[in-house]
Amino acid sequence: MSNKRTFSYTVPYILWLVLFVVAPVVLLIVQSFGNIYGHFTLDNYATYFSSGTYLRMTFNSVFFAFIVTVITLLISYPMAYIMSRLKNAQFWLLLVILPTWVNLLLKAYAFIGLFSKTGTVNNFLSFIGIGPHQIMFTDTSFMIVAAYIEIPFMIMPIFNSLVELDRSLINAARDLGATPWQTLTKVIIPMSMSGVKAGIQAVFIPTLSLFMITRLIGGNRVITLGTAIEEHFLVTQNWGMGSTIGVILIIAMAATMFFTRDRKKKGGRRRG
Amino acid sequence: MDNKPKKWSYIYLVFVFILMYAPIFYLIFYSFNKGDYMNGFDGFSLRHYQDMFADTRLMEILVNTFIVALLSSVLATLIGTFGALGIYNTKHRTTKNLLLSLNNVLMVSPDVIVGASFLIFFTMIGMSLGFGSVVLSHIAFSIPIVVLMVLPRLNEMNPALIDAARDLGASNYQVLSRVVLPYAWPGILAGFFMAITYSLDDFAVTFFVTGNGFSTLSVEIYSRARQGIDLSINALSALMFLLSLLLVIVYYFISNYSVKSSKKKRGGAAGMVVHQ
Numbered sequence: 001m002s003n004k005r006t007f008s009y010t011v012p013y014i015l016w017l018v019l020f021v022v023a024p025v026v027l028l029i030v031q032s033f034g035n036i037y038g039h040f041t042l043d044n045y046a047t048y049f050s051s052g053t054y055l056r057m058t059f060n061s062v063f064f065a066f067i068v069t070v071i072t073l074l075i076s077y078p079m080a081y082i083m084s085r086l087k088n089a090q091f092w093l094l095l096v097i098l099p100t101w102v103n104l105l106l107k108a109y110a111f112i113g114l115f116s117k118t119g120t121v122n123n124f125l126s127f128i129g130i131g132p133h134q135i136m137f138t139d140t141s142f143m144i145v146a147a148y149i150e151i152p153f154m155i156m157p158i159f160n161s162l163v164e165l166d167r168s169l170i171n172a173a174r175d176l177g178a179t180p181w182q183t184l185t186k187v188i189i190p191m192s193m194s195g196v197k198a199g200i201q202a203v204f205i206p207t208l209s210l211f212m213i214t215r216l217i218g219g220n221r222v223i224t225l226g227t228a229i230e231e232h233f234l235v236t237q238n239w240g241m242g243s244t245i246g247v248i249l250i251i252a253m254a255a256t257m258f259f260t261r262d263r264k265k266k267g268g269r270r271r272g
Numbered sequence: 273m274d275n276k277p278k279k280w281s282y283i284y285l286v287f288v289f290i291l292m293y294a295p296i297f298y299l300i301f302y303s304f305n306k307g308d309y310m311n312g313f314d315g316f317s318l319r320h321y322q323d324m325f326a327d328t329r330l331m332e333i334l335v336n337t338f339i340v341a342l343l344s345s346v347l348a349t350l351i352g353t354f355g356a357l358g359i360y361n362t363k364h365r366t367t368k369n370l371l372l373s374l375n376n377v378l379m380v381s382p383d384v385i386v387g388a389s390f391l392i393f394f395t396m397i398g399m400s401l402g403f404g405s406v407v408l409s410h411i412a413f414s415i416p417i418v419v420l421m422v423l424p425r426l427n428e429m430n431p432a433l434i435d436a437a438r439d440l441g442a443s444n445y446q447v448l449s450r451v452v453l454p455y456a457w458p459g460i461l462a463g464f465f466m467a468i469t470y471s472l473d474d475f476a477v478t479f480f481v482t483g484n485g486f487s488t489l490s491v492e493i494y495s496r497a498r499q500g501i502d503l504s505i506n507a508l509s510a511l512m513f514l515l516s517l518l519l520v521i522v523y524y525f526i527s528n529y530s531v532k533s534s535k536k537k538r539g540g541a542a543g544m545v546v547h548q
Contacts, residue, residue: 013355013415020412021377024389031392079288082281092285094524099292101516105475105493106509110295113302113310113501120298120311151292209382212475216497226384226476233388233480243392246385253382 032243044244054228058248061224064143065207069154071147072203073196076154080195081188083155084162093159100152108216111145112136115217137219145217146207153206154199161195162188197260205253225249296513303506310501324504330492337472337489340403344410345467351411352418352467353460357452359419360426379416386413387480394481401483409481410471417470418463425459426452458526465523469516 035041048054083092099107114121115135122132135141165188173183209226222228225245232242298310303321307314324330359375362368378386390412394405429452437451453460475490482491489508496502 009354010358012351013358016351016355016412016415017371017374019393020390020408020415021374024386024393025377027392027396028385028389075288078281078284082285086285094520095289096292098516098520099296101469101473101520102296103473103475103490103493103509103512105490105497106299106505106512107295109493109497109505109509110299112497114295114298116311116501118309118311123311148291148295151288205380205382209384211384212479212494216494226382229384229388230479233391239392242388246388249382249385253380257380 028243028246031239032247034240034243041240044240047241048244048248054245057222057228058225061208061226061228062252064139064146064224065204068143068146068150068207069200069204071143072150072154073199075147076151076199077158077196080155080158080162083159084165089159089163093156096152096155096159104149105212107149108145108213111141111148111217115141136217139218139223142214142218142223145213146210149213150203150207153202157198157202158192158195161192161198165191200260201257204256208252209249225252296509299506300510300513303503303510305503305506308501308503310503310506320503320507324507327504330504330508333487333489333492336403336486340407340410340488341468341471344407344471345414345464347407348411348414348467349418349460349464352415352463353422353453353456355415356419356422356426356456357448359423375416375419377416378413379420383474383476384480387477390477391480401481402486405481405483406478406486406488409477410474413474413477414467414470417466418460421463421466422456422459425456429455461526462523465519465526469519469523 032044033040033042035043083089083096086092113119116122117132117134117136119135121135126132169187169191170183173187178186208224209229210224211226211230214221214223214227215230218227222231225248228245229242229249232238232245302310302313304316304318305313306317306319355375359368359371362371387409390405390409391401394401394408399405433451433455434447437447442450473490474488475494478488479491479494482488487495489512493505493508496505
């Protein structure tokens with residue numbers, strides 16, 4: 001195909017790249033240097049770094065995302081490991097994927113019913129004699145729901161790395177006298193690190209930016225970077241500050257990807 | 273592996289699956305409740321389904337949501353497929369890598385960033401928020417997944433096919449329509465389905481660019497959920513679950529068909545990830 005021809009049918013795609021990929025990011029960065037009157041200023045960054053509120057909120061957001069990532073990792077690794085050794089592994093993987101196709105808002109909504117004061121979880125807690133408790137609108141409820149939503153995204157990459165793992169290496173380890181525990185810690189886990197890293201990326205970054213869960217379950221408080229951005233853009237209309245937090249979130253994202261980088265990284269939509 | 277999975281591992285597997293599915297089935301279960309709350313089942317009734325279908329606002333939003341999903345995924349598939357062809361035909365290595373990285377920017381960016389930056393963009397060019405801005409945003413965030421679904425198919429294609437078609441006198445258009453597009457078809461179809469599900473599932477980006485007058489299902493569920501429990505949402509979730517099940521099955525068959533010919537059989541399930 002000649003160059004001229006190639007150019008003509010890719011025009012919409014190139015337009016998309018310019019208008020919807022490059023321009024919005026540039027505009028976001030420009031906006032972060034503007035005050036509410038649109039003048040250039042470094043005030044937003046100065047406010048961000050000097051006010052304890054923003055820094056505390058950022059720290060909390062990172063802390064919550066960290067806890068959620070650890071919880072999902074602890075639940076998902078054994079799960080992925082067991083699944084990878086089953087005969088119909090692809091079928092089980094499909095069962096893991098199916099809940100991700102259910103609308104996120106519906107899943108969050110289910111927890112409103114489960115966690116409410118007279119809800120199923122509190123009924124159960126009362127039944128075994130340790131309830132009822134206030135579960136809704138707490139940090140714990142936010143972390144439980146976030147972990148629930150993110151589990152499939154942790155299982156999938158770990159599962160893929162475990163399925164790809166060369167079985168003869170495990171047999172070799174056994175032949176050379178390794179105990180099952182040694183085989184696990186010295187062979188299987190190190191060889192599946194690429195999946196673990198991909199899973200961490202897939203969970204940590206979206207958890208930093210979740211805002212609907214904090215609004216619905218976490219009790220309408222600004223506890224993540226995502227909620228802060230939403231608050232500034234749609235509630236207080238301070239786009240400059242919102243963009244500044246957006247830039248901070250992009251930096252946090254880049255840092256996470258840098259620390260968990262892997263040579264055979266696979267693409268996937270990471271939304272949150 | 274010499275030793276079979278032990279009993280406890282099956283128990284763990286079942287336990288995690290119960291955790292993953294319990295909230296979804298809990299929602300569906302209470303959609304049949306006679307009462308108005310998600311605690312205490314008062315008896316079987318279909319009245320919340322009646323309420324849902326009688327709710328004209330909700331039905332209107334449902335129709336809107338599907339129009340946005342179909343329109344944006346058709347356009348995203350068109351633009352993305354030709355984009356993938358463009359990347360495939362780019363011979364210069366650095367340009368190709370640059371295009372691929374730019375393609376993935378929207379996929380790795382958190383939704384709030386995409387939503388906020390699109391909001392700035394639409395405001396800057398003076399576009400009013402509503403149906404148009406929502407469709408444009410959905411097209412924009414669906415294009416990269418179409419490219420990622422089509423490009424591997426193109427790379428798999430034997431270049432000799434194109435040369436042969438040329439030698440036999442095919443024009444550029446004929447090469448494209450008779451050789452390249454039919455070969456890439458499973459990838460194009462998979463990309464189209466992913467685009468539909470991205471659009472149906474999206475909340476955050478839509479929430480930023482939707483303005484006041486226009487609403488999609490996710491945004492509506494969000495604003496209703498903030499008011500508290502409404503069992504017609506449960507009825508809706510039951511229908512949505514069936515729809516997702518259907519889409520998953522369709523997608524599974526498409527992608528299994530598309531990997532049938534390829535050497536590495538990675539299973540169709542691996543690519544069908546929707547991250548909200």
